[in-house]
Amino acid sequence: xxxxxxxxxxxxxxxxxxxxxxxxxxxxxLLTGDHHAAEDLLQDVxxxxxxxxxxxxxxxxxxxxxxxILYHELVSSWRxxxxxxxxxxxxxxxxxxxxxxxxxxxxxxxxxxxALARLTPRQRAVIVLRFFEDLSEADAAAALGxxxxxxxxxxxxxxxxxxxxxxxxxxxxxxTR
Amino acid sequence: xxxxxxxxxxxxxxxxxxxxVDRAQRRARGRRWLRPAAACAAILVAAAGTILAVxxxxxxxxxxxxxxxxxxxxxxxxxxxxxxASQLPMPPGLPPKSIVSGGDRTGRYIIxxxxxxxxxxxxxxYAALLWDNGAVIRLEVPGxxxxxxxxxxxxxxxxxxxxxxxxxxxxxxxxxxxxAGDDVQVSAINDQGEIVGSVGVRPASWPSATAQPRLLGPDxxxxxxxxxxEDGTIVVGVQTPxxxxxxxxxAGIARFAPDGxxxxxxxxxxxxxxxxxxxxxxxxxxxxxxxxxxxxxxxxQLTSGEWHTLPVLADAVSPFGWVPISLNPIPTIGQxxxxxxxxxxxxxxxxxxxxxxxxGRYGGYALLTAYVSDDGRTVAGQAIDPTxxxxxxxxxxxxxxxG
Numbered sequence: 001x002x003x004x005x006x007x008x009x010x011x012x013x014x015x016x017x018x019x020x021x022x023x024x025x026x027x028x029x030l031l032t033g034d035h036h037a038a039e040d041l042l043q044d045v046x047x048x049x050x051x052x053x054x055x056x057x058x059x060x061x062x063x064x065x066x067x068x069i070l071y072h073e074l075v076s077s078w079r080x081x082x083x084x085x086x087x088x089x090x091x092x093x094x095x096x097x098x099x100x101x102x103x104x105x106x107x108x109x110x111x112x113x114x115a116l117a118r119l120t121p122r123q124r125a126v127i128v129l130r131f132f133e134d135l136s137e138a139d140a141a142a143a144l145g146x147x148x149x150x151x152x153x154x155x156x157x158x159x160x161x162x163x164x165x166x167x168x169x170x171x172x173x174x175x176t177r
Numbered sequence: 178x179x180x181x182x183x184x185x186x187x188x189x190x191x192x193x194x195x196x197x198v199d200r201a202q203r204r205a206r207g208r209r210w211l212r213p214a215a216a217c218a219a220i221l222v223a224a225a226g227t228i229l230a231v232x233x234x235x236x237x238x239x240x241x242x243x244x245x246x247x248x249x250x251x252x253x254x255x256x257x258x259x260x261x262a263s264q265l266p267m268p269p270g271l272p273p274k275s276i277v278s279g280g281d282r283t284g285r286y287i288i289x290x291x292x293x294x295x296x297x298x299x300x301x302x303y304a305a306l307l308w309d310n311g312a313v314i315r316l317e318v319p320g321x322x323x324x325x326x327x328x329x330x331x332x333x334x335x336x337x338x339x340x341x342x343x344x345x346x347x348x349x350x351x352x353x354x355x356x357a358g359d360d361v362q363v364s365a366i367n368d369q370g371e372i373v374g375s376v377g378v379r380p381a382s383w384p385s386a387t388a389q390p391r392l393l394g395p396d397x398x399x400x401x402x403x404x405x406x407e408d409g410t411i412v413v414g415v416q417t418p419x420x421x422x423x424x425x426x427x428a429g430i431a432r433f434a435p436d437g438x439x440x441x442x443x444x445x446x447x448x449x450x451x452x453x454x455x456x457x458x459x460x461x462x463x464x465x466x467x468x469x470x471x472x473x474x475x476x477x478q479l480t481s482g483e484w485h486t487l488p489v490l491a492d493a494v495s496p497f498g499w500v501p502i503s504l505n506p507i508p509t510i511g512q513x514x515x516x517x518x519x520x521x522x523x524x525x526x527x528x529x530x531x532x533x534x535x536x537g538r539y540g541g542y543a544l545l546t547a548y549v550s551d552d553g554r555t556v557a558g559q560a561i562d563p564t565x566x567x568x569x570x571x572x573x574x575x576x577x578x579x580g
């Protein structure tokens with residue numbers, strides 16, 4: 001690859017990644033529950049995206065491609081303990097709670113974070129895909145590389161666990177779609 | 178649904194914008210040309226000799242002994258001179274993707290995990306694997322995330338399984354036994370079948386797989402028992418409610434003598450490292466690093482006070498302080514990937530023997546080590562595809578036989 005061509009490819013990657021950094025950061029944080037782990041995860045994902053950028057850019061939906069890398073990296077690399085720092089529940093309030101928050105909001109965050117930490121990476125991924133990224137079951141299945149039926153069953157199982165581990169959050173019981 | 182969405186968004190508001198684009202791009206530049214054809218590999222090997230001339234051990238010291246207890250075995254075997262790598266086999270029906278998580282004292286047994294294909298629509302659980310003299314056995318263990326943690330010289334495996342809860346199991350000769358206790362995580366087993374780990378936030382031990390857990394230390398002690406010697410001496414990584422927010426961050430080290438007597442083990446007075454996490458323990462030798470793995474990594478003999486800083490965090494240590502080192506398994510820009518010379522077995526006195534790369538199909542893979550037998554004759558870990566191009570084979574369980 002010529003230097004010019006390489007520079008153009010790198011520029012394309014940079015433009016794409018920078019534009020989506022905020023959204024990807026939020027998703028990575030939800031998936032890991034920890035700033036350091038989220039940063040590690042996002043960096044590792046973007047390395048893969050950069051290496052494969054020509055293919056990613058040529059895809060019909062580059063973001064779907066990136067999303068698939070993100071979730072695959074989360075689940076498969078969990079084995080090395082790379083992103084597991086927050087997989088144990090925290091008894092603490094957030095480090096820097098927003099002073100504008102009402103106590104109940106902060107409490108809900110802590111409870112939710114604790115409940116998410118009790119899920120497996122795949123269960124957690126399903127919850128984030130379906131209820132944060134608001135993907136359809138079909139799109140969530142594409143992101144996870146599994147069947148729609150598996151997304152359904154994993155979602156039900158994850159919600160059941162959330163209800164069990166955070167009964168204080170009665171809202172989970174309303175999640176039945 | 179609306180409420181859950183709302184709560185997830187509230188939680189996501191805690192996220193920062195992780196500005197990692199530059200770093201990712203630099204790492205990617207160093208990786209694009211990493212998938213070497215065989216001819217390229219030879220060039221890289223030659224280059225690495227100069228680029229990666231890394232000091233084997235960093236700072237060292239010997240403080241006064243800080244605790245009574247068993248010393249390392251007096252007569253270490255000869256340090257290995259050469260090693261050869263080979264792939265560990267997989268059970269039928271599983272792709273090559275696999276990792277090693279530990280092994281026994283003798284080198285006969287190695288444990289690890291296999292992975293279903295990413296194209297498998299059923300997303301089945303990971304497979305717990307036991308290699309017995311190189312022959313693989315798949316252990317049927319319930320749970321979505323199954324982690325074999327340790328195995329003793331009788332082939333008894335202890336496993337942490339995360340499913341509807343966190344559960345500890347023992348597997349021995351075809352018999353699976355769930356350990357008593359709620360929210361159990363296991364860490365290690367010795368050749369007497371004594372098991373250590375944690376129950377909830379409390380460090381714990383089980384005299385046998387069928388025994389009730391014994392909680393260690395005062396009622397206020399939190400943490401995990403990370404290792405147990407053959408005489409029953411137990412080492413605990415102590416945490417506090419504050420440090421548990423980062424599960425890898427420790428408040429201190431405690432040792433429990435076979436009679437249950439607890440001793441706090443302070444870091445040596447002359448040490449240049451802090452103890453934030455423990456990665457491995459055996460017969461008094463502890464390998465760890467600062468909080469969340471921050472350098473320097475260290476090798477520390479708890480009973481004698483001898484310590485060394487290590488060039489990288491290691492995942493195993495022998496009773497003689499021999500540590501398998503994997504430098505730069507996923508290289509970044511400015512670092513050349515070269516398996517030869519970057520992965521080796523290191524002794525506290527600075528002796529080292531290279532752990533060579535795989536040959537053939539996986540010859541371009543980086544290396545990561547996770548296990549060393551007591552005599553240093555068997556080392557194991559995995560070869561890693563630095564390009565991530567082979568999702569069903571991006572980790573390959575590897576064993577090195579040394580002599």
